[in-house]
Amino acid sequence: MSRAARDPQAAVAGAEPEPVAAERRGRPRSAAADSAIIEAVLRLIENGASMGELSMEGIAREAGVGKATVYRRWSGKDALMLDVMRSLDAPLPPLDGDSVRDDLVSLLEFLRRRGLAKRDSALLRTVVSHVQAHPELWEEYHRSVVRARNEALLAVLRRGMATGEIRTDRPVDTLADLFVGPMLARAFLHRWKDLPEGLAEDIVDTVLDGVRPRPRAAAG
Amino acid sequence: MSRAARDPQAAVAGAEPEPVAAERRGRPRSAAADSAIIEAVLRLIENGASMGELSMEGIAREAGVGKATVYRRWSGKDALMLDVMRSLDAPLPPLDGDSVRDDLVSLLEFLRRRGLAKRDSALLRTVVSHVQAHPELWEEYHRSVVRARNEALLAVLRRGMATGEIRTDRPVDTLADLFVGPMLARAFLHRWKDLPEGLAEDIVDTVLDGVRPRPRAAAG
Amino acid sequence: MSRAARDPQAAVAGAEPEPVAAERRGRPRSAAADSAIIEAVLRLIENGASMGELSMEGIAREAGVGKATVYRRWSGKDALMLDVMRSLDAPLPPLDGDSVRDDLVSLLEFLRRRGLAKRDSALLRTVVSHVQAHPELWEEYHRSVVRARNEALLAVLRRGMATGEIRTDRPVDTLADLFVGPMLARAFLHRWKDLPEGLAEDIVDTVLDGVRPRPRAAAG
Amino acid sequence: MSRAARDPQAAVAGAEPEPVAAERRGRPRSAAADSAIIEAVLRLIENGASMGELSMEGIAREAGVGKATVYRRWSGKDALMLDVMRSLDAPLPPLDGDSVRDDLVSLLEFLRRRGLAKRDSALLRTVVSHVQAHPELWEEYHRSVVRARNEALLAVLRRGMATGEIRTDRPVDTLADLFVGPMLARAFLHRWKDLPEGLAEDIVDTVLDGVRPRPRAAAG
DNA sequence: CCGTAAGCGAGACGGTACGTCCAGTCTTCTG
DNA sequence: CAGAAGACTGGACGTACCGTCTCGCTTACGG
Numbered sequence: 001m002s003r004a005a006r007d008p009q010a011a012v013a014g015a016e017p018e019p020v021a022a023e024r025r026g027r028p029r030s031a032a033a034d035s036a037i038i039e040a041v042l043r044l045i046e047n048g049a050s051m052g053e054l055s056m057e058g059i060a061r062e063a064g065v066g067k068a069t070v071y072r073r074w075s076g077k078d079a080l081m082l083d084v085m086r087s088l089d090a091p092l093p094p095l096d097g098d099s100v101r102d103d104l105v106s107l108l109e110f111l112r113r114r115g116l117a118k119r120d121s122a123l124l125r126t127v128v129s130h131v132q133a134h135p136e137l138w139e140e141y142h143r144s145v146v147r148a149r150n151e152a153l154l155a156v157l158r159r160g161m162a163t164g165e166i167r168t169d170r171p172v173d174t175l176a177d178l179f180v181g182p183m184l185a186r187a188f189l190h191r192w193k194d195l196p197e198g199l200a201e202d203i204v205d206t207v208l209d210g211v212r213p214r215p216r217a218a219a220g
Numbered sequence: 221m222s223r224a225a226r227d228p229q230a231a232v233a234g235a236e237p238e239p240v241a242a243e244r245r246g247r248p249r250s251a252a253a254d255s256a257i258i259e260a261v262l263r264l265i266e267n268g269a270s271m272g273e274l275s276m277e278g279i280a281r282e283a284g285v286g287k288a289t290v291y292r293r294w295s296g297k298d299a300l301m302l303d304v305m306r307s308l309d310a311p312l313p314p315l316d317g318d319s320v321r322d323d324l325v326s327l328l329e330f331l332r333r334r335g336l337a338k339r340d341s342a343l344l345r346t347v348v349s350h351v352q353a354h355p356e357l358w359e360e361y362h363r364s365v366v367r368a369r370n371e372a373l374l375a376v377l378r379r380g381m382a383t384g385e386i387r388t389d390r391p392v393d394t395l396a397d398l399f400v401g402p403m404l405a406r407a408f409l410h411r412w413k414d415l416p417e418g419l420a421e422d423i424v425d426t427v428l429d430g431v432r433p434r435p436r437a438a439a440g
Numbered sequence: 441m442s443r444a445a446r447d448p449q450a451a452v453a454g455a456e457p458e459p460v461a462a463e464r465r466g467r468p469r470s471a472a473a474d475s476a477i478i479e480a481v482l483r484l485i486e487n488g489a490s491m492g493e494l495s496m497e498g499i500a501r502e503a504g505v506g507k508a509t510v511y512r513r514w515s516g517k518d519a520l521m522l523d524v525m526r527s528l529d530a531p532l533p534p535l536d537g538d539s540v541r542d543d544l545v546s547l548l549e550f551l552r553r554r555g556l557a558k559r560d561s562a563l564l565r566t567v568v569s570h571v572q573a574h575p576e577l578w579e580e581y582h583r584s585v586v587r588a589r590n591e592a593l594l595a596v597l598r599r600g601m602a603t604g605e606i607r608t609d610r611p612v613d614t615l616a617d618l619f620v621g622p623m624l625a626r627a628f629l630h631r632w633k634d635l636p637e638g639l640a641e642d643i644v645d646t647v648l649d650g651v652r653p654r655p656r657a658a659a660g
Numbered sequence: 661m662s663r664a665a666r667d668p669q670a671a672v673a674g675a676e677p678e679p680v681a682a683e684r685r686g687r688p689r690s691a692a693a694d695s696a697i698i699e700a701v702l703r704l705i706e707n708g709a710s711m712g713e714l715s716m717e718g719i720a721r722e723a724g725v726g727k728a729t730v731y732r733r734w735s736g737k738d739a740l741m742l743d744v745m746r747s748l749d750a751p752l753p754p755l756d757g758d759s760v761r762d763d764l765v766s767l768l769e770f771l772r773r774r775g776l777a778k779r780d781s782a783l784l785r786t787v788v789s790h791v792q793a794h795p796e797l798w799e800e801y802h803r804s805v806v807r808a809r810n811e812a813l814l815a816v817l818r819r820g821m822a823t824g825e826i827r828t829d830r831p832v833d834t835l836a837d838l839f840v841g842p843m844l845a846r847a848f849l850h851r852w853k854d855l856p857e858g859l860a861e862d863i864v865d866t867v868l869d870g871v872r873p874r875p876r877a878a879a880g
Numbered sequence: 881c882c883g884t885a886a887g888c889g890a891g892a893c894g895g896t897a898c899g900t901c902c903a904g905t906c907t908t909c910t911g
Numbered sequence: 912c913a914g915a916a917g918a919c920t921g922g923a924c925g926t927a928c929c930g931t932c933t934c935g936c937t938t939a940c941g942g
Contacts, residue, residue, distance in 0.1 A: 027918040209432065466934065504894080618838070731904070910915085
């Protein structure tokens with residue numbers, strides 16, 4: 001689990017400068033409780049609990065933990081959900097392929113599996129929708145999760161611009177959305193069914209080539 | 221307001237076969253109450269209420285209406301929200317432009333303004349996130365709002381395929397996402413700030429042309 | 441039950457000038473709930489609940505009533521207890537006997553049975569001790585219960601002074617305590633076991649006669 | 661402070677046989693902690709804390725002591741309160757006056773000042789009411805405080821019976837209540853305001869003489 | 881044009897969850 | 912080992928809503 005869970009303030013603030021040698025007195029927090037709580041949330045959501053049905057009361061009960069133990073760690077459902085989401089995070093894949101095209105495929109394939117694939121979908125849909133409804137939560141989620149992904153994508157595209165693989169007459173962040181967006185559309189708009197195998201390649205190639213019929217038989 | 225508001229069952233079921241001459245006796249429902257309620261919801265959301273803070277109790281209070289009057293019309297918050305969303309709907313623009321490209325721009329421009337532009341953003345984000353969290357609500361919203369837009373887009377693309385403006389070696393619905401997705405990405409991913417003026421044209425043209433540098437100066 | 445129970449403000453204020461035609465809107469309070477709550481308290485106390493164990497939560501549960509229904513009627517445990525005590529009240533006996541001595545016996549016999557006898561003892565001890573711990577509660581209990589009894593006693597004594605049955609060289613309220621006090625001592629100091637049959641007569645006669653050996657056989 | 665405070669078991673059991681040479685190892689208990697705790701309780705009560713507001717948590721905090729340190733000494737609030745009461749105790753006055761009448765006055769004067777006088781009243785009322793609500797506490801308080809006083813009173817009365825100063829045709833304990841009771845009535849029933857100077861003498865003389873007008877001018 | 885059925889605002893009903901506080905116990909570190 | 916600090920589970924606190932249920936009206940229709 002992210003260490004933010006141990007520091008409710010940081011969970012929302014984002015910055016975590018580590019109080020270093022903050023006099024540690026009294027009984028230390030139980031690491032077992034931390035994970036029991038997070039896992040209780042995951043279990044409840046997977047059993048079909050919607051956000052409104054997810055009560056702190058129920059979470060504590062499911063985790064076999066006193067309510068105070070939850071509130072000692074997180075200031076409320078919002079902060080807890082943020083850490084639940086972070087607990088679902090995975091490290092980005094390495095992006096050092098031979099071609100920019102391959103890196104783009106890796107990145108979209110990563111998105112397809114982590115984050116948008118079927119297994120997590122109920123869970124994600126629930127948590128994401130909650131986070132979206134709260135500007136400050138969204139802000140924080142953006143900062144801690146979305147931004148890293150986006151910057152990786154921008155880096156790849158910039159590299160492509162340098163090597164001549166990507167056109168340079170458009171702002172790079174506009175181009176980035178052309179790749180991420182279609183994946184998003186599939187996930188959000190079309191019933192959230194799981195995303196098919198070859199989707200990442202399909203999207204990357206079609207966006208690279210364009211939707212207009214190519215003037216010649218094939219692109220290279 | 222959609223007549224579904226008068227028929228809570230139908231609000232979710234979608235089908236509304238009209239109970240014909242169901243003996244109408246007693247005092248008829250007040251049309252004023254209907255709109256007072258919907259507008260109370262909009263007012264509350266615009267004043268910063270998140271979904272969790274939006275209580276039926278509060279809505280009734282704000283609308284100056286008894287709780288029972290709300291429940292007489294909608295089976296719960298879900299059904300009410302569905303009608304709130306529908307009340308925000310606008311008719312699609314005419315899609316009979318000279319070129320497929322122009323129709324695509326119209327469509328995306330429509331999305332940019334209605335649905336994703338600044339004014340409604342807090343409102344939409346709130347309501348959409350609520351709807352997303354509930355599969356059956358999302359299903360219904362999809363049926364009554366998303367589908368129409370998507371089918372319009374598919375029609376335009378199919379026309380383009382017929383006229384040779386759009387490549388035919390990809391499934392049409394995959395192509396559709398390439399246009400809608402980037403708009404979605406801008407709206408969802410990037411802080412939900414309002415979408416700039418030329419965005420629709422930008423997206424359409426770049427997607428049509430592709431992200432790879434064109435072999436020639438322009439796509440004739 | 442005392443009508444004060446219907447009027448939480450009055451429960452503490454004591455004065456109940458009846459708002460007369462206070463606009464009665466909405467569903468009226470359930471009289472059944474009123475008595476269910478009071479009886480739940482009595483039942484719990486008789487089953488051995490001490491004051492600390494008597495939770496509003498438990499009372500509501502025992503009464504089969506929502507917590508809000510309790511709080512709607514009483515502002516807290518204090519006000520509720522006050523009405524519980526009042527519900528135990530009984531009307532004073534008629535004090536028009538042939539002699540002042542007989543009236544005093546009636547009055548003390550009343551105290552012996554209502555208020556201090558065995559059946560109510562656990563109950564009374566619990567409630568009284570709670571009320572005593574809170575000055576403002578005690579004040580109110582005094583006003584609504586103790587005072588009436590005391591004034592009845594004072595009236596009897598004053599009558600006795602007029603008829604020459606009671607000495608007049610002491611303040612009447614000092615004399616009053618001489619009769620009530622011994623009963624109190626028995627009840628409070630000696631384990632709260634139930635008070636024996638002839639106690640009232642015993643006390644009255646001994647206090648009238650004095651503790652010093654009488655110089656003659658009787659006070660003729 | 662009573663040494664019972666050092667032995668939580670004994671605090672309730674009453675008997676305190678001193679574990680003699682129970683192997684005393686490690687850091688000895690801090691005597692400062694004992695008194696800090698008792699004094700914290702007194703301070704809190706004098707500052708207006710009612711029994712319900714008197715939390716072990718708050719007591720430990722006020723005493724600058726860990727909660728465990730409190731629980732190591734007393735089994736709970738009850739046992740602690742018992743020792744708080746004992747800490748307020750004072751030795752009985754010597755009862756060897758010239759006359760029984762004077763000893764009775766001494767005894768009642770003692771009650772008037774210690775136990776019922778103004779300074780301690782809030783404190784006493786709070787603690788007494790707590791003790792009263794719990795049969796086993798009351799039992800113990802009776803054993804360790806009330807009994808001694810009562811037996812002193814009985815001894816005086818028996819002496820009076822022997823010397824002919826007190827009538828012998830009533831059980832001695834019945835007579836005892838006639839003296840203690842009025843003091844109790846003043847303290848409990850009449851607002852707990854402080855008891856006037858000459859009260860003890862007044863009560864004793866009136867009870868001795870009786871309330872009926874004396875047949876002769878004075879009791880010789 | 882009058883009865884009546886269904887509407888209306890108001891608010892009480894039994895419940896559940898909120899976030900806080902305390903009971904009593906347990907666990908760490910420091911003296 | 913005792914002590915302080917403070918985390919632990921458990922549960923009550925008083926408030927706010929939930930969705931349902933009366934109340935005493937008002938309103939429009941249909942007989």
